[in-house]
Amino acid sequence: MKFLVTNTSINKKTFSKLPFELNNTLIGDYNIIIEKGLDLIETDSHCSITDGYLRDLSSVSQDPTSHTIQAVEQIVAEWPVSENITGSFSTTIIDKISLEITLCNDLIGVYPLYYLIRDKDVFVSNSLILMAIISQCDFDEVGIAQRCIGPEYFNMGSRTILKDCKRLLPGEYLKIDLLGNIIQTKYDNSLYQNISSSQQNHDLHKDYWEGFKQEVEYCLIGRSEVNIALSGGLDSRLLLGAVSNNKNIVCLTYGEKENYETKIASRLAKLKEAKFKSFSQSNLYFPPLEILKKYVLKTEAVNVCSWLEILENINLKERNPILLGDMTEAISARNIKKFSTRNFRQDNFIKYYLLEKDYQFEKSDALKFKEWKKAKLHNYDRWYIEERVSKLNLRFNSAQLIAGLHSDLEGIFLRIESHHLPFTELYDELFSWYTHSRIPMSKQILICNSDFHSYCPPMSNLIIRNTSNIHPNLRLGNRFLNKLFKIGELNKLNKIPTSQAPFIPQNFLDIIKFPIWGFRSKIDHFLIKRLIKHKDPSKRYRLFKSINWVLIYQNPDMEKNLKKYFEKNHLGEGYFNYLLNRAIQRKNLDQWPFANTELINGASLNMEIDLIKSFQQDK
Numbered sequence: 001m002k003f004l005v006t007n008t009s010i011n012k013k014t015f016s017k018l019p020f021e022l023n024n025t026l027i028g029d030y031n032i033i034i035e036k037g038l039d040l041i042e043t044d045s046h047c048s049i050t051d052g053y054l055r056d057l058s059s060v061s062q063d064p065t066s067h068t069i070q071a072v073e074q075i076v077a078e079w080p081v082s083e084n085i086t087g088s089f090s091t092t093i094i095d096k097i098s099l100e101i102t103l104c105n106d107l108i109g110v111y112p113l114y115y116l117i118r119d120k121d122v123f124v125s126n127s128l129i130l131m132a133i134i135s136q137c138d139f140d141e142v143g144i145a146q147r148c149i150g151p152e153y154f155n156m157g158s159r160t161i162l163k164d165c166k167r168l169l170p171g172e173y174l175k176i177d178l179l180g181n182i183i184q185t186k187y188d189n190s191l192y193q194n195i196s197s198s199q200q201n202h203d204l205h206k207d208y209w210e211g212f213k214q215e216v217e218y219c220l221i222g223r224s225e226v227n228i229a230l231s232g233g234l235d236s237r238l239l240l241g242a243v244s245n246n247k248n249i250v251c252l253t254y255g256e257k258e259n260y261e262t263k264i265a266s267r268l269a270k271l272k273e274a275k276f277k278s279f280s281q282s283n284l285y286f287p288p289l290e291i292l293k294k295y296v297l298k299t300e301a302v303n304v305c306s307w308l309e310i311l312e313n314i315n316l317k318e319r320n321p322i323l324l325g326d327m328t329e330a331i332s333a334r335n336i337k338k339f340s341t342r343n344f345r346q347d348n349f350i351k352y353y354l355l356e357k358d359y360q361f362e363k364s365d366a367l368k369f370k371e372w373k374k375a376k377l378h379n380y381d382r383w384y385i386e387e388r389v390s391k392l393n394l395r396f397n398s399a400q401l402i403a404g405l406h407s408d409l410e411g412i413f414l415r416i417e418s419h420h421l422p423f424t425e426l427y428d429e430l431f432s433w434y435t436h437s438r439i440p441m442s443k444q445i446l447i448c449n450s451d452f453h454s455y456c457p458p459m460s461n462l463i464i465r466n467t468s469n470i471h472p473n474l475r476l477g478n479r480f481l482n483k484l485f486k487i488g489e490l491n492k493l494n495k496i497p498t499s500q501a502p503f504i505p506q507n508f509l510d511i512i513k514f515p516i517w518g519f520r521s522k523i524d525h526f527l528i529k530r531l532i533k534h535k536d537p538s539k540r541y542r543l544f545k546s547i548n549w550v551l552i553y554q555n556p557d558m559e560k561n562l563k564k565y566f567e568k569n570h571l572g573e574g575y576f577n578y579l580l581n582r583a584i585q586r587k588n589l590d591q592w593p594f595a596n597t598e599l600i601n602g603a604s605l606n607m608e609i610d611l612i613k614s615f616q617q618d619k
Helices: 012-016 064-077 128-135 141-149 204-219 234-242 260-271 289-299 306-311 342-347 349-354 366-381 398-417 425-441 443-448 461-468 472-484 510-534 558-565 573-587 597-618
Strands: 003-006 022-027 030-035 046-056 085-095 101-105 114-118 121-125 165-167 172-176 182-187 225-229 248-254 275-279 321-323 453-455
Touching (some): 003 128, 030 046, 046 204, 064 085, 085 204, 085 461, 101 121, 114 128, 128 597, 141 597, 204 321, 204 472, 234 472, 289 443, 289 597, 306 443, 342 349, 349 472, 349 510, 425 472, 443 453, 558 597
Parallel strands (some): 321 453
Antiparallel strands (some): 003 030, 003 121, 022 030, 046 085, 101 172, 114 165, 172 182
16 A cells, blocks of 8 residues: 655646556645555644554554554654554654654564655655656666665665665654755664563563563454464464454465465464465466566565465455564574574584573673674675676666665664664674564565555564563573463464474474474485486475475476566666576576575566656656
């Protein structure tokens, strides 16, 4: 659902040619265009538009609009807001008297909010396509390069692919006057501010679970039906356990019915007495051009094509909520890299998993933070070699792109530094939340937002703050999750295995589960090596039936569709040939067929640029 606010005029001819079903309204000197289905909430003093959800935990109202109004009033009064205001959101607020615009988002910033100030013209939108069409702005080559080069193909910090158009940083609050002056900037730095003791003998999981259930309950206020994206993993089990039994629950997953993960998800839904639906359509991993174009235009978030299996095949009568699990991997501390590598877990299995020794953390200081920044910059710089840059149709060279990258990373570094983290190991975790979780992971939320009200309660202000305040010694190695799943509502879901350790109930001891996990992993590795050696796609791909990337790359339309994506190539012939060659190498099993996210990312970016250029010319 898209909107745009501007203090400039929008002529009727331009409005009539916009590629969305939009309504136009005037608030003071601001034009507001808003897609049908998205709510513009008005009071006597303000009007506001919110992506996601805002809730006031001190309110007993069963009307979500009432919660949004109360939350907006608190946002206007103070930032950061008090702890009774939660949700996962980006919000635009127009003061009807002063005509000042307030922009803000939650602690992670899942739902994008963009702003462009040019001379005295102001543009605010949640859509880059809409922003570009109305503002007629140019493209930003540094932003385009970041989307193409890696390592994860997204824009850093506040940068976008549009020149001078910025995205709100996590926890940012911005106030702009009618003349385009930024008159106030503030940040919510409330993560990690009340970290618990590291003692493993605790009852923190009980309060955490009550807070988690409360968040889910408030998220679903006014809704009798809810969908849950159920993978069978622990994060989606938490949501399944938290949803009240008086809701009509529909569990959705992608993949064939015979897949092991699908069977696990089905068993979980049955325990909850919920409906279960699975969808499979493997040709959507390299979708026909018209489908790619449809979702780029609707969501600007095509990245993980698995969701298309659900979105293209489900028959929805109305736009109900869908809940997604923990995109930050916060509760299991998987983004604390020092302790989360495969080798570390294998080498220290006895020490930390069996003997449950305490993890040792390094106290942070200014020098260590500086060294960490230097290492992080180096890690990104090495991607910008001339071999990669030269493939793109850009005027900028490697040095200019790296300079822009450093400037963008500094914005993220400043956000991390402002939290005064107690341990150096937490630098990586918060960096991952502000980058990987905020953009590439959150695209899964945004693409589902095309047909559902897509929410991720574990990334809400209340839950992500609560999670960050659990000492990392308690979160690592699934220690906190293991305690959580001993609680009543979750305990029955804990009797179902995960896909990592098949057949063994999740509530079994690690000394039993981990060897099974390792054995299954070694068999999978053997099967992969055999398949590559013989270059035979018909050979077994995994010990247990799962999504088969080998067969996905055998799609007879793959090469044809890739070429169609780039019929109008805005990124360079060298870049397209690089992507095509990688796809063919994977098809021929000259390279292991990984997930195709970098291929679809490039195609989506090219489509986004093409849509913008075509509509700009039309305007």
